[in-house]
Amino acid sequence: xxxxxxxxxxxxxxxxxxxxxxxxxxxxxxxxxxxxxxxxxxxxxxxxxxxxxxxxxxxxxxxxxxxxxxxxxxxxxxxxxxxxxxxxxxxxxxxxxxxxxxxxxxxxxxxxxxxxxxxxxxxxxxxxxxxxxxxxxxxxxxxxxxxxxxxxxxxxxxxxxxxxxxxxxxxxxxxxxxxxxxxxxxxxxxxxxxxxxxxxxxxxxxxxxxxxxxxxxxxxxxxxxxxxxxxxxxxxxxxxxxxxxxxxxxxxxxxxxxxxxxxxxxxxxxxxxxxxxxxxxxxxxxxxxxxxxxxxxxxxxxxxxxxxxxxxxxxxxxxxxxxxxxxxxxxxxxxxxxxxxxxxxxxxxxxxxxxxxxxxxxxxxxxxxxxxxxxxxxxxxxxxxxxxxxxxxxxxxxxxxxxxxxxxxxxxxxxxxxxxxxxxxxxxxxxxxxxxxxxxxxxxxxxxxxxxxxxxxxxxxxxxxxxxxxxxxx
Amino acid sequence: xxxxxxxxxxxxxxxxxxxxxxxxxxxxxxxxxxxxxxxxxxxxxxxxxxxxxxxxxxxxxxxxxxxxxxxxxxxxxxxxxxxxxxxxxxxxxxxxxxxxxxxxxxxxxxxxxxxxxxxxxxxxxxxxxxxxxxxxxxxxxxxxxxxxxxxxxxxxxxxxxxxxxxxxxxxxxxxxxxxxxxxxxxxxxxxxxxxxxxxxxxxxxxxxxxxxxxxxxxxxxxxxxxxxxxxxxxxxxxxxxxxxxxxxxxxxxxxxxxxxxxxxxxxxxxxxxxxxxxxxxxxxxxxxxxxxxxxxxxxxxxxxxxxxxxxxxxxxxxxxxxxxxxxxxxxxxxxxxxxxxxxxxxxxxxxxxxxxxxxxxxxxxxxxxxxxxxxxxxxxxxxxxxxxxxxxxxxxxxxxxxxxxxxxxxxxxxxxxxxxxxxxxxxxxxxxxxxxxxxxxxxxxxxxxxxxxxxxxxxxxxxxxxxxxxxxxx
Numbered sequence: 041x042x043x044x045x046x047x048x049x050x051x052x053x054x055x056x057x058x059x060x061x062x063x064x065x066x067x068x069x070x071x072x073x074x075x076x077x078x079x080x081x082x083x084x085x086x087x088x089x090x091x092x093x094x095x096x097x098x099x100x101x102x103x104x105x106x107x108x109x110x111x112x113x114x115x116x117x118x119x120x121x122x123x124x125x126x127x128x129x130x131x132x133x134x135x136x137x138x139x140x141x142x143x144x145x146x147x148x149x150x151x152x153x154x155x156x157x158x159x160x161x162x163x164x165x166x167x168x169x170x171x172x173x174x175x176x177x178x179x180x181x182x183x184x185x186x187x188x189x190x191x192x193x194x195x196x197x198x199x200x201x202x203x204x205x206x207x208x209x210x211x212x213x214x215x216x217x218x219x220x221x222x223x224x225x226x227x228x229x230x231x232x233x234x235x236x237x238x239x240x241x242x243x244x245x246x247x248x249x250x251x252x253x254x255x256x257x258x259x260x261x262x263x264x265x266x267x268x269x270x271x272x273x274x275x276x277x278x279x280x281x282x283x284x285x286x287x288x289x290x291x292x293x294x295x296x297x298x299x300x301x302x303x304x305x306x307x308x309x310x311x312x313x314x315x316x317x318x319x320x321x322x323x324x325x326x327x328x329x330x331x332x333x334x335x336x337x338x339x340x341x342x343x344x345x346x347x348x349x350x351x352x353x354x355x356x357x358x359x360x361x362x363x364x365x366x367x368x369x370x371x372x373x374x375x376x377x378x379x380x381x382x383x384x385x386x387x388x389x390x391x392x393x394x395x396x397x398x399x400x401x402x403x404x405x406x407x408x409x410x411x412x413x414x415x416x417x418x419x420x421x422x423x424x425x426x427x428x429x430x431x432x433x434x435x436x437x438x439x440x441x442x443x444x445x446x447x448x449x450x451x452x453x454x455x456x457x458x459x460x461x462x463x464x465x466x467x468x469x470x471x472x473x474x475x476x477x478x479x480x481x482x483x484x485x486x487x488x489x490x491x492x493x494x495x496x497x498x499x500x501x502x503x504x505x506x507x508x509x510x511x512x513x514x
Numbered sequence: 515x516x517x518x519x520x521x522x523x524x525x526x527x528x529x530x531x532x533x534x535x536x537x538x539x540x541x542x543x544x545x546x547x548x549x550x551x552x553x554x555x556x557x558x559x560x561x562x563x564x565x566x567x568x569x570x571x572x573x574x575x576x577x578x579x580x581x582x583x584x585x586x587x588x589x590x591x592x593x594x595x596x597x598x599x600x601x602x603x604x605x606x607x608x609x610x611x612x613x614x615x616x617x618x619x620x621x622x623x624x625x626x627x628x629x630x631x632x633x634x635x636x637x638x639x640x641x642x643x644x645x646x647x648x649x650x651x652x653x654x655x656x657x658x659x660x661x662x663x664x665x666x667x668x669x670x671x672x673x674x675x676x677x678x679x680x681x682x683x684x685x686x687x688x689x690x691x692x693x694x695x696x697x698x699x700x701x702x703x704x705x706x707x708x709x710x711x712x713x714x715x716x717x718x719x720x721x722x723x724x725x726x727x728x729x730x731x732x733x734x735x736x737x738x739x740x741x742x743x744x745x746x747x748x749x750x751x752x753x754x755x756x757x758x759x760x761x762x763x764x765x766x767x768x769x770x771x772x773x774x775x776x777x778x779x780x781x782x783x784x785x786x787x788x789x790x791x792x793x794x795x796x797x798x799x800x801x802x803x804x805x806x807x808x809x810x811x812x813x814x815x816x817x818x819x820x821x822x823x824x825x826x827x828x829x830x831x832x833x834x835x836x837x838x839x840x841x842x843x844x845x846x847x848x849x850x851x852x853x854x855x856x857x858x859x860x861x862x863x864x865x866x867x868x869x870x871x872x873x874x875x876x877x878x879x880x881x882x883x884x885x886x887x888x889x890x891x892x893x894x895x896x897x898x899x900x901x902x903x904x905x906x907x908x909x910x911x912x913x914x915x916x917x918x919x920x921x922x923x924x925x926x927x928x929x930x931x932x933x934x935x936x937x938x939x940x941x942x943x944x945x946x947x948x949x950x951x952x953x954x955x956x957x958x959x960x961x962x963x964x965x966x967x968x969x970x971x972x973x974x975x976x977x978x979x980x981x982x983x984x985x986x987x988x
Binding site (some may be wrong): 148150175209214215217218219231233235312313315316319320322323328378409410496497498 | 620622624683688689691692693705707709786787789790793794796797802883884969970971972
């Protein structure tokens with residue numbers, strides 16, 4: 041890939057950045073159309089772009105096959121992604137050794153959102169995009185959500201719309217550009233480029249695209265499975281844009297705003313100490329993950345229509361055939377990872393010194409590039425844990441001892457995962473909840489969480505998704 | 515490893531951080547003893563701690579052997595590190611495929627420096643430490659420079675002195691704590707924990723340790739091979755601490771100070787655009803590095819006393835026997851990587867809009883966790899490039915068309931590398947040098963470089979080392 045020639049020029053810098061925060065805040069308060077209209081628009085796009093997904097056995101997964109020696113599930117072109125085996129040994133958690141299939145995708149996809157001022161308010165260009173694994177077919181997705189295999193036309197389809205704005209960012213002004221990890225139990229070392237570019241070009245959106253304000257996107261986040269994972273992760277990387285709340289207001293919206301604006305003096309601990317906690321956990325844990333041939337993965341059964349764990353838990357690898365009308369390629373077949381059961385991610389929040397803090401967990405996963413990232417208080421598929429070994433705080437967040445501020449089902453990426461839905465919870469605990477934490481948990485403000493999200497491999501995708509949901513409460 | 519129980523408490527935060535910058539600035543201006551005294555002290559420690567290094571063939575490298583199947587050079591315990599093979603394919607640079615030996619060390623070492631106020635001035639505790647590969651035996655090193663294999667006593671030696679301050683950081687206040695990469699052509703995915711902890715305990719240093727101010731350390735950086743690589747990388751991660759210079763002063767010291775204090779408005783481009791440039795280079799380049807058995811590494815000859823490239827270039831793997839008096843273990847044998855020739859790293863600097871900028875390069879190496887990091891303008895071993903394919907700007911930085919501000923030999927890590935010495939250059943070019951850069955180069959201020967250094971895998975070890983040398987000019 042040839043990078044564009046850099047034509048660096050002096051540009052407005054810091055003052056402009058301050059300005060951006062105010063412009064984001066304005067966009068968050070602006071709701072030009074009710075959320076029902078947006079749902080109706082999405083339904084209309086779904087009707088206009090019919091698609092059909094059918095289950096197919098591996099033998100009929102045209103273009104894909106099990107490699108002769110390894111048994112890895114690979115594409116004939118050698119591109120896109122593959123399903124390989126992983127052997128994991130670790131010192132952490134109740135299980136210290138296991139084998140599993142895992143998706144390997146060395147390509148770095150672009151998850152790109154275009155922004156533009158319309159009538160003085162920042163809008164973001166989202167796409168009504170079908171993915172074969174989506175539980176409801178179409179969801180609001182980034183402007184571009186595409187791997188190089190796609191946008192460089194490896195599969196001979198059409199080039200992704202608007203991708204030129206992200207490959208040649210000097211066409212606009214970059215507001216976010218950071219490599220971020222994805223699901224560390226399902227992807228091995230995967231990262232995507234989260235990029236947000238503001239343009240001044242007068243872009244008339246294609247019929248499957250729509251300009252939305254942050255306020256409208258926040259509204260959509262209160263409905264289930266409407267804003268896809270890729271859009272959530274890009275938007276979570278924006279700078280904080282809360283507006284100072286009335287000090288007398290003790291509601292959750294005001295508390296979220298205050299936590300987003302809290303400087304280090306108001307926080308339970310300075311950002312440097314949060315980073316010390318994360319580095320200590322990254323450096324202190326041991327996890328050895330070795331790629332192994334998929335056929336050597338123990339405890340997993342390879343059938344005609346799926347690869348599944350002998351316990352029936354965790355996930356299955358399945359095949360799907362797709363017929364669509366509005367994709368670069370209109371029909372194809374592909375494997376998907378189908379989780380067994382609905383996931384759950386939760387932030388426990390508590391006021392400390394009057395400032396809302398979230399209880400972050402040092403989350404260990406074999407697929408992370410650096411073993412540990414900051415994750416939600418609870419992150420699991422509850423069905424996988426029966427009886428003993430239930431994750432810490434799982435029972436608490438599902439109990440009536442907490443005040444529930446947010447409880448919405450959100451989808452994981454439908455291009456790789458089949459009907460992967462995760463319940464997103466934000467629950468508040470009172471002063472009876474201990475401020476002292478176990479060593480793999482710590483308290484952070486929203487401002488600190490946002491600061492950590494600005495750099496790669498610090499905050500995991502589930503915590504980033506919850507961070508965006510929290511901002512939608514303000 | 516068991517992490518200490520976190521006893522988080524509200525602590526002074528932001529205001530304290532401002533204070534830190536002022537305290538670092540004071541330490542940088544303070545030179546209680548002339549540099550000759552420090553050299554004399556180091557010589558005295560060398561005489562008090564005699565050691566002997568002798569070459570040994572692999573057959574006599576007790577504790578180490580070539581693994582039966584792979585031919586990898588491994589320790590009998592399976593710990594410390596190993597020398598493996600790597601097969602690299604890339605789209606960048608003049609060579610697009612090669613094989614090479616590479617050091618694999620999954621352990622994350624602690625590179626830790628203790629800080630403490632003495633008579634109101636911050637001092638840093640450095641150690642006179644012998645390493646078998648050091649060209650001059652003993653150098654100023656961090657307080658602790660140790661892998662878990664060492665500080666947890668895998669080799670049954672004494673526990674590293676002062677390591678408790680880094681394993682239980684609540685004993686002090688953490689000023690720096692970040693995982694950083696090391697040499698990306700010689701190490702595969704290596705990272706070390708760079709940590710700096712300020713204490714108030716009245717520590718009377720052991721006779722091999724000494725408290726130095728930043729000013730004294732800056733003085734030492736003007737002498738060759740005195741401050742080892744590990745100390746340089748930890749100190750490079752400190753926040754900037756320049757003091758505003760007289761606007762009329764056009765000298766390099768004033769220019770370094772102004773560049774360290776320059777906000778985004780004064781910079782050639784905002785920090786966000788620098789990060790966009792780095793992410794674009796990380797995302798846009800392809801490099802596939804696969805571990806292969808060392809015996810399958812093509813073009814390398816395995817002899818009795820070394821493993822060498824058939825061209826005689828790049829590096830050799832050799833064996834050494836060590837007898838020392840002040841180490842955790844007093845005698846051992848180990849392999850070392852011996853570069854063929856002196857390395858060269860250079861920052862080209864230029865004033866743009868009156869502010870000093872360094873010309874950064876997007877440096878691609880097989881050992882990086884994320885393919886590309888921000889590196890110096892030039893980074894190579896000149897001997898490896900005869901005739902064609904000479905790296906960009908190499909001839910320029912060695913020519914008389916530039917103004918040389920810094921030209922000192924500094925050592926790479928003596929625990930893994932044999933007599934690895936790198937010439938560090940800072941050279942200034944005038945307005946005739948084009949401001950427009952090729953896509954894999956860009957201009958950054960020292961403040962931006964420092965901001966990038968605060969997070970993992972952004973700025974490579976050679977650029978961090980040069981950043982510290984630049985600060986020593988102020």
